[in-house]
Structure formats: structure tokens, C-alpha cells
Amino acid sequence: MADYITFDNAQALSYIEQLGEFFEPNAQLTCNEFGDGNLNLVFRIADQNGNSIILKQALPYARCVGESWPLTLDRARIEASVLKKHGLVCEQHTAKVLHTNDDLAITVLEDLGHMAILRSELNLAKTYPKLGADVATYLATSSFYYSDFYLKPAEKKALVQEFTNPELCSITEDLFFDDPYRACERNNYAPELEADVLRLQQSPQLLRQVAQLKHLFFSAPQSLLHGDVHTGSIFADQSDTKLIDPEFGFFGPIGFDLGSFIGNLLLNYCAQNGRIKETPKRRQMQSYLLTQIQQCLNDFENIWLALAAQHTRDLSLQAPGYAQHFVEQIIKDALGYAGTELIRRTIGLAHVVDIDGIEDDSARLQVQKQALLLGEQLILHAEECENKESAYQLIVSLIQ
Amino acid sequence: MADYITFDNAQALSYIEQLGEFFEPNAQLTCNEFGDGNLNLVFRIADQNGNSIILKQALPYARCVGESWPLTLDRARIEASVLKKHGLVCEQHTAKVLHTNDDLAITVLEDLGHMAILRSELNLAKTYPKLGADVATYLATSSFYYSDFYLKPAEKKALVQEFTNPELCSITEDLFFDDPYRACERNNYAPELEADVLRLQQSPQLLRQVAQLKHLFFSAPQSLLHGDVHTGSIFADQSDTKLIDPEFGFFGPIGFDLGSFIGNLLLNYCAQNGRIKETPKRRQMQSYLLTQIQQCLNDFENIWLALAAQHTRDLSLQAPGYAQHFVEQIIKDALGYAGTELIRRTIGLAHVVDIDGIEDDSARLQVQKQALLLGEQLILHAEECENKESAYQLIVSLIQ
Known part of the structure; x- marks a missing residue:
């Protein structure tokens, strides 16, 4: 069981590389975080051929009107589980979950950046x-x-x-x-x-x-x-x-x-x-x-x-x-x-x-x-x- | 953690004696089972002075129209917990729970035999x-x-x-x-x-x-x-x-x-x-x-x-x-x-x-x-x- 840490671009990239599931073995990957950073970090990891995935990580707080508001990391589990359940019955209109890690509050998702x-x-x-x-x-x-x-x-x-x-x-x-x-x-x-x-x-x-x-x-x-x-x-x-x-x-x-x-x-x-x-x-x-x-x-x-x-x-x-x-x-x-x-x-x-x-x-x-x-x-x-x-x-x- | 066994009179009596909470140390206790035996065993344990308590034990099945119907022992926990929760807010009209043992599916209750x-x-x-x-x-x-x-x-x-x-x-x-x-x-x-x-x-x-x-x-x-x-x-x-x-x-x-x-x-x-x-x-x-x-x-x-x-x-x-x-x-x-x-x-x-x-x-x-x-x-x-x-x-x- 991994302890929770907040990822930076390099850590997100390295995590995806270690999983070894989503890209060719020798792909040249890039990573950038583009979320609004209020509740979650959202990284896009892409290879040189335009293949990409999203790694989303829940933050342990919400930044809201300037205050920090503690917020359970369990919401990452809930979010990924709802997507999986809804995906089972309505795959067409539900973002696809590719991988989850509850300890790190991480969900890897299909990249819908073309929409x-x-x-x-x-x-x-x-x-x-x-x-x-x-x-x-x-x-x-x-x-x-x-x-x-x-x-x-x-x-x-x-x-x-x-x-x-x-x-x-x-x-x-x-x-x-x-x-x-x-x-x-x-x-x-x-x-x-x-x-x-x-x-x-x-x-x-x-x-x-x-x-x-x-x-x-x-x-x-x-x-x-x-x-x-x-x-x-x-x-x-x-x-x-x-x-x-x-x-x-x-x-x-x-x-x-x-x-x-x-x-x-x-x-x-x-x-x-x-x-x-x-x-x-x-x-x-x-x-x-x-x-x-x-x-x-x-x-x-x-x-x-x-x-x-x-x-x-x-x-x-x-x-x-x-x-x-x-x-x-x-x-x-x-x-x-x-x-x-x-x-x-x-x-x-x-x-x-x-x-x-x-x-x-x-x-x-x-x-x-x-x-x-x-x-x-x-x-x-x-x-x-x-x-x-x-x-x-x-x-x-x-x-x- | 005790394994579940179904009590007989002697075991019910001995269980209550070992708890040592409800009767005088030298009390002469008697025990008899008087439930209908469909879902639960119900023992009355009494001393020579007319003090008594009820020991209720859930059976792992229901005898119902001749068949045996497996039934969770967890219902003993539920039953005792509801009595405790309702007793907290309406003591007057809720049977009083004196002791519980979830493993044995046992609840000890006040004896309401005068009613x-x-x-x-x-x-x-x-x-x-x-x-x-x-x-x-x-x-x-x-x-x-x-x-x-x-x-x-x-x-x-x-x-x-x-x-x-x-x-x-x-x-x-x-x-x-x-x-x-x-x-x-x-x-x-x-x-x-x-x-x-x-x-x-x-x-x-x-x-x-x-x-x-x-x-x-x-x-x-x-x-x-x-x-x-x-x-x-x-x-x-x-x-x-x-x-x-x-x-x-x-x-x-x-x-x-x-x-x-x-x-x-x-x-x-x-x-x-x-x-x-x-x-x-x-x-x-x-x-x-x-x-x-x-x-x-x-x-x-x-x-x-x-x-x-x-x-x-x-x-x-x-x-x-x-x-x-x-x-x-x-x-x-x-x-x-x-x-x-x-x-x-x-x-x-x-x-x-x-x-x-x-x-x-x-x-x-x-x-x-x-x-x-x-x-x-x-x-x-x-x-x-x-x-x-x-x-x-x-x-x-x-x-x-």
C-alpha cells in the first residue's frame, strides 16, 4: 500500500511508464498538468504519435474562495467506481476508466481532448x-x-x-x-x-x-x-x-x-x-x-x-x-x-x-x-x- | 472470538454465571428454554429470590412450514443494536439490553415476564x-x-x-x-x-x-x-x-x-x-x-x-x-x-x-x-x- 503523495509532472509520467500498459515500450512521453487545481490535478500524458491518456489525482483539500477546505480522497474511489458502473450499462456516454489506485487517489482515463x-x-x-x-x-x-x-x-x-x-x-x-x-x-x-x-x-x-x-x-x-x-x-x-x-x-x-x-x-x-x-x-x-x-x-x-x-x-x-x-x-x-x-x-x-x-x-x-x-x-x-x-x-x- | 454453538439450558446457565454480572455470587440459578424455537432460543435464568433475566440466542435457520430456511446470525446484532438505539431515546417502551455477544448471536435482556x-x-x-x-x-x-x-x-x-x-x-x-x-x-x-x-x-x-x-x-x-x-x-x-x-x-x-x-x-x-x-x-x-x-x-x-x-x-x-x-x-x-x-x-x-x-x-x-x-x-x-x-x-x- 502506497502512501499518498501529490504528483508533479515527472511523477505522473513515471507512474504511467511503470504501469507499462498504455503506450509502446519505447514511446517518448510528455506530461502536462492542465486542471484548474481547485479539487484535482489533471495530467495529460502523450506520446510522439498523438496517443494520450489522462491521469487525474484528487487533492486532499478544495481551494475555494481562497480558503482551503479539507476533502476526502475517497472521492477518487467513488468517482472511478461510478464511471465503471455507469460504463457497464452505458459505455457510449461514460468516460472510460483505464486504471485506478485508491491509495494515491489516482484514476487513469481515456483522453477526451478531441471533444x-x-x-x-x-x-x-x-x-x-x-x-x-x-x-x-x-x-x-x-x-x-x-x-x-x-x-x-x-x-x-x-x-x-x-x-x-x-x-x-x-x-x-x-x-x-x-x-x-x-x-x-x-x-x-x-x-x-x-x-x-x-x-x-x-x-x-x-x-x-x-x-x-x-x-x-x-x-x-x-x-x-x-x-x-x-x-x-x-x-x-x-x-x-x-x-x-x-x-x-x-x-x-x-x-x-x-x-x-x-x-x-x-x-x-x-x-x-x-x-x-x-x-x-x-x-x-x-x-x-x-x-x-x-x-x-x-x-x-x-x-x-x-x-x-x-x-x-x-x-x-x-x-x-x-x-x-x-x-x-x-x-x-x-x-x-x-x-x-x-x-x-x-x-x-x-x-x-x-x-x-x-x-x-x-x-x-x-x-x-x-x-x-x-x-x-x-x-x-x-x-x-x-x-x-x-x-x-x-x-x-x-x-x- | 468464540465460535458459534447452539446453547442448551446448562450452557446458557454457565454462560450467565461466568459473566457474573446479573446475580449475587452465591445465587442458586435455574434455567429453562421457553421460546417457540422457530428462529431463536429463549432462556429464562432465575435465582431463588425471583430475580431473572432473559438470554436470547439466534438460530442459524428458521423452521418455517416444516422447512429449514438458513438465516443470518447477524440479525442478533441488528436486534440488540436497534433496542439499544431506541432505548437511548425511548427507554420507557423499549426492552432493555443487558449484554450482547455477536459471535454467539446472544442478547441478554431484562425479563418482562410480569407483562x-x-x-x-x-x-x-x-x-x-x-x-x-x-x-x-x-x-x-x-x-x-x-x-x-x-x-x-x-x-x-x-x-x-x-x-x-x-x-x-x-x-x-x-x-x-x-x-x-x-x-x-x-x-x-x-x-x-x-x-x-x-x-x-x-x-x-x-x-x-x-x-x-x-x-x-x-x-x-x-x-x-x-x-x-x-x-x-x-x-x-x-x-x-x-x-x-x-x-x-x-x-x-x-x-x-x-x-x-x-x-x-x-x-x-x-x-x-x-x-x-x-x-x-x-x-x-x-x-x-x-x-x-x-x-x-x-x-x-x-x-x-x-x-x-x-x-x-x-x-x-x-x-x-x-x-x-x-x-x-x-x-x-x-x-x-x-x-x-x-x-x-x-x-x-x-x-x-x-x-x-x-x-x-x-x-x-x-x-x-x-x-x-x-x-x-x-x-x-x-x-x-x-x-x-x-x-x-x-x-x-x-x-x-
Whole structure:
């Protein structure tokens, strides 16, 4: 058992050379670290022929608003294990794990550098036609195969234990569900938003719905989640989509992942109001985002129901109409979680560059007000949506 | 570490003598085994002055309908640990654990022999005025203090792992939610009930509601349950009530325990129609049972809300009105679970002597038909109950 040390370029290179698995014996390897260094080191090791792999190492702390925040190295194990589990059932859209070392908190991954991180691309108004469908395939497939519909009960209980992730769940519990809804020094917003923030914090109905979403996050191990499906965790190109970075993975409510994704597309939708000045171009981009949301909701439901119809192993859960009812509840939950994502990314600790990158103060404030209102209304009306169509109609009616 | 052996009287006595904790050094001890020997051995060790304790040892199998069914000894650890955890927050109504030995699957308990097992007493039409209130206190207190409202999230996640109980949960998953709703050789009912059984098995609405209750049982670790609150797990006398035997304990939906208790009182209510011939005496007993159910629902809600108002540690779950909403959902769940208990105890593998002990075949069949219909209607209408009053009114309207 090796003791943990933080790698530099030379150590990362030497580690990969010693494994001897990924390159020709006499390859001339180079290594460079290109992560943002907040939570993890990310090295690219490449040979002279353009073959490359990624070595990711978890740091024992998070650098966050200037402070150092100790953070378990066990998240490297969780992240690699979630990728492996999701890869087993949805290889197409899951980054491939090539090697792991829990003691060194290391994961070696396929290099997806030929693709682009979705968030940056959306901010450049680039579009990916398969996005909504691919994410739906990933979310529906991974959540079905690790749910009670498919797993044997004892197998599922063992996986719930294996993927217990208290430290990273605690970050979500605090940042998503607590901080934005009360005076908290971690919150981060302009004074001009104070009235909007107070409106949220003083709405008993909203606080009650957020409590329900938080309780579900605590106590609904429906399936093995990615846990952090924002547009910075997605690689895309014109023909494919890959999910990375599930270090927040745990058994939780399926709607959380779906809602995080939808919430991030909606954050980008709002942001475009402050980014793209020409109306037709802006409308085109926003229409693209809505289409992806609609596609994602449709495909998620269709794939889930098809899998449930064919592969539900649990006798009782085969009851006619139950899977449909279950998916409709997931979609309601997803709308609520999308709302919490919009709110926490606007006034909480961690923002998105989609909005913060808007240079004009007044335009940025308008976008933030829209995101807050949209988040609030999604949370308040989520439970009224009977199905995916009414869920999509709610989004459209609130945003346009 | 001792290897597991099955004790006889002499070994149980000698084990207690060697511990040297419970009796005077020169006490003259006697020991006799009086369990039914199906799942556990139960020894009473007493001295010449009437002091006594119980030594309970789990057997590595269940003798059930003539077969031997291997069963984990880990259930002794679970049972003793649940008693200790519940005893910490509700000492008054939890059997006291004096000693445990996981290797030998042994628990030493206070002797509650001065009290009586509730099921036998109800079958003799004996009444215990504090029953509903005491069980409500036990269920509300134990379920509040091990819920997300009170426990710190990391502490709760660790306890969920510690109380993972796949083998015993699997028995409930099968016997409560699967077997009764399909042709299954473990089912056990008279041919005269075939039409009633088919009605249940062919009702899509019922099967869907049962699927939902089963999914909640799988994936709603709301609190640390007893897991088997039937009237054979309750000791009572005129001044007190004690819960025993939580070997099915795990983190599950709070309504399951409350519903199991209500379901067992309703089974006894139905049974009295075949037991007590004199109408006034029968009505008196049945009115007693309904009063206890009403008291239990009222006190459960009041105690839970009072604890939540004073002791909710989670910031988000303190939202105004959320605890009320949460308890109302528990009560809905409880009605559903009560329904599944009525059905599975009537046509499934494990019956209750309340009904099976009715000698007259025709009277027993009438009772069984009533129990099935009541169970079915409770499951179908549970979700319509807005609060504890309407839950009680539903029960009354269905039973009288």
C-alpha cells in the first residue's frame, strides 16, 4: 500500500511508464498538468504519435474562495467506481476508466481532448444536436440499471453502502438546499439582488418545497447518481457526448441528475439574454436549448419505460402502470431540482461562468433576476406537472 | 472470538454465571428454554429470590412450514443494536439490553415476564388503556430521533450502513409485497377465498399502489425502524408497554412501523367478529381497538410535531409547515402498509392466531373476507387521506 503523495509532472509520467500498459515500450512521453487545481490535478500524458491518456489525482483539500477546505480522497474511489458502473450499462456516454489506485487517489482515463467541455461551447453559442438525446440515454440507462426495478435487493443494498459519500453529499446538502435560503456568509450576490433574495428567503411555500427536495436528497436512494451533472461535467462533439467527474456520486433521487442538467441548460438560456445582442441569433440559441430540454425529457421517459417494460426484475414493480407513475414523479422532482440549481448558481457560493462572464453589470443583473424567478417558479409549480409534456410547457411558459 | 454453538439450558446457565454480572455470587440459578424455537432460543435464568433475566440466542435457520430456511446470525446484532438505539431515546417502551455477544448471536435482556404478550391478551379480549398512546410515543420518538430532522447527515449515513439488513428485509419484501399478489406456493388460504384472492391479484390499481409501497420500503431510509411491530412483539400490562424483537430493523419508511401496528389491531378487530358471540361484549372490544388506533394516530402526530418544532437540527427541514406535511405523508403510508399487513396475514405464509384460532370454519372465512376487503380498500384509498382525522374516518367507514 502506497502512501499518498501529490504528483508533479515527472511523477505522473513515471507512474504511467511503470504501469507499462498504455503506450509502446519505447514511446517518448510528455506530461502536462492542465486542471484548474481547485479539487484535482489533471495530467495529460502523450506520446510522439498523438496517443494520450489522462491521469487525474484528487487533492486532499478544495481551494475555494481562497480558503482551503479539507476533502476526502475517497472521492477518487467513488468517482472511478461510478464511471465503471455507469460504463457497464452505458459505455457510449461514460468516460472510460483505464486504471485506478485508491491509495494515491489516482484514476487513469481515456483522453477526451478531441471533444469540448459543453459549458464553454454553449457560451460561444455552439450547438450539439445530439446533446439532449445523449444525456437522456445516459441518465435513463444508468438510473434504470441501478434502481430497485433491476438490481436484486441485496445487491442494491451492498451498492448503497459502497457508494455512501457523506463528505461530498454534505457539500450539496449545504450549497443547494441551505445557504441560498437564509443569510449565509458563503452566499455571493450583488446588493442589487437583495430584494429578490429576500423574496425567496421569506416565501414559506418555497421553503417547504425546498425542504421536501432536500429530504428526498437525504432519503431516496433510488439509483446510483452521477451527482454533479452540470455542463462542465459533459464533453461533447457533433457525434457524441461523454459524462465525466461523478465524484459526487451516491444513491439518491433520480430526478436530481436530470434536474441538474435541465437547470444548467436553463442557466445558459437566461445567460444568452445578456450574451447575444442580435435577437435572431439569440432566439436561435435559446430555441436550441429548449429543444434539447424537450428531447431530453421525452427520451428519458421513453428509454426508462422501454427498459422497465423489458427488464424489470422485481415482481411487484412490474405492476401495470407503475413505471409510468414512477417516471412522472422523477420528472416532477427534476423540475424542482432544476429550480434549486438555478437559484444556488445565482446567489450561492458556486456560480456559472455563463452568467458571471456577462460583462455588462445591468445585463448580468437582469439575467440573474430572471434565473431566480424561474428557479422559484419551477420549484413552486413542479408538483402540478402531470407528465413530461406539461413539464416542458411549464418551462416554456415561465421562460418566454 | 468464540465460535458459534447452539446453547442448551446448562450452557446458557454457565454462560450467565461466568459473566457474573446479573446475580449475587452465591445465587442458586435455574434455567429453562421457553421460546417457540422457530428462529431463536429463549432462556429464562432465575435465582431463588425471583430475580431473572432473559438470554436470547439466534438460530442459524428458521423452521418455517416444516422447512429449514438458513438465516443470518447477524440479525442478533441488528436486534440488540436497534433496542439499544431506541432505548437511548425511548427507554420507557423499549426492552432493555443487558449484554450482547455477536459471535454467539446472544442478547441478554431484562425479563418482562410480569407483562403479557399483547396478541394473546387481545385474543382473550383483555384491554390495555395505555396501548395506543404508548406505542405512539415509542414510534414517534424513535422515528424522529433517527430521522434527517435530527441526525447529522454523516451520522445518519453511517447508521444506514450499520443497519443494512438485506436478509431480513428480503423476507418482508417477499412476504408483504410479492407473494399475496400472485400465484405463489408459499401462499396459504382456504379454497373458499379463491375469488377474493383473484380479485386482489387482478386489480391493476391495487397492484400499482402495492408497488409504490414496496418501492418506498426499498428506497426510503427515513428512520431506524423496528421493522416488525405486530402484537406479538409487544409486552403490555395496565401501566406500561414494551417493544421487543426488532430483528427486522433497518432504515426504512416510518409509516411501515405505524401501519404494521394499526394493521394488527385491525386484524384483531376483524377476528373478534368470529370470536366474541355476545354483541355488546364484542362491540366493546372493537370500540376499544378503534379508540387505540385513534389515540395512536393522534399522539403519533402530536409527539412528532412537538419534537420537530423543538429539536429539528437540519436548517432546511425547519421550513414552516414542512414537518406537518411530512407527518401527513407518514400517515398515508401507514394506512397503505396496514392494508398490506391485513392481506398478507390472511392469505400469505404467516398468519395470525387471532384469525386462525377461530374454530368455526364459516366464521373464520367471513373474518378473512372482511380482512382482505379492508386491506384492499385501505391500500386503494390511503393517498386520499388529508390528515389523521380523515385517516381514522376512513378506517371507521370501512370497518363498520
